Amino acid sequence: MSAGAPDGIYARLPNGEAFLVHAYLDSDYALAEIVGCFKLGRLEAGEDGAVLTLTRKELRDLRNFADAYSFDYDPGFIEMCLDIYRAAAELPGGSIVFYEGP
Numbered sequence: 001m002s003a004g005a006p007d008g009i010y011a012r013l014p015n016g017e018a019f020l021v022h023a024y025l026d027s028d029y030a031l032a033e034i035v036g037c038f039k040l041g042r043l044e045a046g047e048d049g050a051v052l053t054l055t056r057k058e059l060r061d062l063r064n065f066a067d068a069y070s071f072d073y074d075p076g077f078i079e080m081c082l083d084i085y086r087a088a089a090e091l092p093g094g095s096i097v098f099y100e101g102p
Contacts, residue, residue, distance in 0.1 A: 004102075005020070005101075005102045006020065006023040006024070006102060007023070007024050007100075007101075007102050008020055008021070008022050008023040008024045008100070008101075008102075009021045009022040009024075009031055009080060009083070009084060009098050009099070009100060010098065010099055010100075010101050011087055011088075011091060011096060011097065011098050011099075012097070013091070014091075014092060018101075019087075021083050021084055021087040021098060022079065022080045022083035022084065022087075024076070024080075025075075025076040025079065026076075027074050027075070027076035027077070028074070029073075029074050029076050029077035029080065030049075030050065030100065031049070031050045031052050031080070031098060031099070031100050032050045032052070033077060034052060034054075034062065034081065034084075035052065037065075037069075037073065037077075038061070038062065038065045038081075040054060040058040040061055040062055040065075041053055041054045041058055046099050046100070046101075047101075048099070048100060048101040048102070049099065049100030049101060050099065050100050051097060051098070051099040051100075052097070052098050052099070053095050053096070053097050053098075054084070054088070054095060054096055054098070055094060055095045056088075056094060056095070059084070059085055059088045059096065060085075062081050062084065062085055063081070063082065063085040065081070066078050066081035066082050066085070084098055
């Protein structure tokens with residue numbers, strides 16, 4: 001990742017290159033809240049922040065929860081959930097790893 005990359009949620013392409021999935025907006029939310037709010041995924045501590053692994057089923061559930069609870073949570077959090085879902089559609093594998101970082 002290049003210096004000066006924005007804070008946000010990242011994933012890796014099949015070639016190992018990191019790409020930005022969601023740049024954090026001016027609100028108070030984080031990747032770990034997906035587990036706290038929706039009970040989805042497996043959360044671990046990474047070098048720079050949280051690392052969350054979601055299965056394909058959990059990703060579908062994430063989209064459904066984000067749609068259903070869009071008025072109950074911070075708009076930035078909901079947008080992060082939807083960005084994660086959209087990014088996963090372009091990635092191979094039965095589960096996808098997302099992580100916080102610049």
